[in-house]
Amino acid sequence: MSNLNYKHLYYFWAVAKAGSIARASEQLHLTPQTISGQLSLFEQTQGETLFRKSGRNLALTEAGRLVLSYAEDIFALGQELEEVLHHRPTERTLQLRVGVSDAVPKIVAYKLLEPALQLSQTLRINCREGKFDILLADLAAHKLDVVISDSPMPATTKVRAYNHLLGESSVSFFATSALRQQYPADFPACLDAAPFLFPGEDAAMRSVLQQWMDQQGLRPRIAGEFDDSALMSAFGQAGAGMFAAPSVIADMVMRQYDVNLIGSTDEIRERFFAISVQRKLTHPAVLAISHAAQGSLFRASTPSDPSTATHPVGNKMSDEEM
Known part of the structure; x- marks a missing residue:
């Protein structure tokens, strides 16, 4: 597995939470084509298929659910770090x-x-x-x-x-x-x-x-x-x-x-x-x-x-x- 690209991981996380590329693109203010391309690149570099079609939406594969569980922790820690730096500099x-x-x-x-x-x-x-x-x-x-x-x-x-x-x-x-x-x-x-x-x-x-x-x-x-x-x-x-x-x-x-x-x-x-x-x-x-x-x-x-x-x-x- 190649080095993890956290920008790609963030796009993956946003799509997984939103349920579709279209909704994620609205939230991120990016074109669907941009997000789709970044997701494809992320799947290629990781060697895993992370989404499958489910009607008009996307559903996570087993590998996708695993990646999402780690992404949740990573971005929750990022949010916590931001809170600590801005509001509680002495407490984690x-x-x-x-x-x-x-x-x-x-x-x-x-x-x-x-x-x-x-x-x-x-x-x-x-x-x-x-x-x-x-x-x-x-x-x-x-x-x-x-x-x-x-x-x-x-x-x-x-x-x-x-x-x-x-x-x-x-x-x-x-x-x-x-x-x-x-x-x-x-x-x-x-x-x-x-x-x-x-x-x-x-x-x-x-x-x-x-x-x-x-x-x-x-x-x-x-x-x-x-x-x-x-x-x-x-x-x-x-x-x-x-x-x-x-x-x-x-x-x-x-x-x-x-x-x-x-x-x-x-x-x-x-x-x-x-x-x-x-x-x-x-x-x-x-x-x-x-x-x-x-x-x-x-x-x-x-x-x-x-x-x-x-x-x-x-x-x-x-x-x-x-």
Whole structure:
């Protein structure tokens, strides 16, 4: 690949954002012929086709999407440099591009990211939520700095990245007052035959939760399955079923969703990871997240009411980093 011509890259970026050469030419005050010629030259020098026809517009090829992701970063940094030189000569905004797996509870995601907001340096967070495999692909393409997940990266994934354990929590169970009154038995017997809201199949806790219930001889009625933990909690708030969440956020779950804690167990441990392309974390914001998680967030992960807790049975997963 030849040396990159940033003028050509800028024309490419403008057309990609505008969706057509005609609209880009109006914005740049250049003739369509000029932009078309520069684009053709850019594709020739890079040896890749970056656009394909899509009706009257242009659509990006796979190579074009990759180039656009880098162009976005390059010109965003250029704009940031201009702002720093003209408005904040002593301060540079720190960028954090983080992907959060949709299986991670929203409250946990916020608690994990909150320490980054306490940095003395001005921070701009670009937070994306999505399916774990899609986020890993974006991480591999350097579109993200880190991915927060409830499971480590699978060994079969063809992505060169590393798992960094942030911490783990016991699991607590919640229900509205009205629903709890319908199933008054002590915990965990109160779960038997009760309507229960399960995490989706992609959630790491799903299989562990089902295994624990089988060991306890519990057969709850599946009232719903949810990929989105916040939606599951909202249904729980409406009384559609009992549900589980990490004990580390039990107090916040009770306040936010107006539900009661009905029990907790150390026999289920939910783990949270930061996944990065670096073996050693170096991004200041990611380091702040990691240090806070390991130092205080997960230190006490069991609710304060001991009467609702079951005892560990020794099936805690290893803390060894994968």
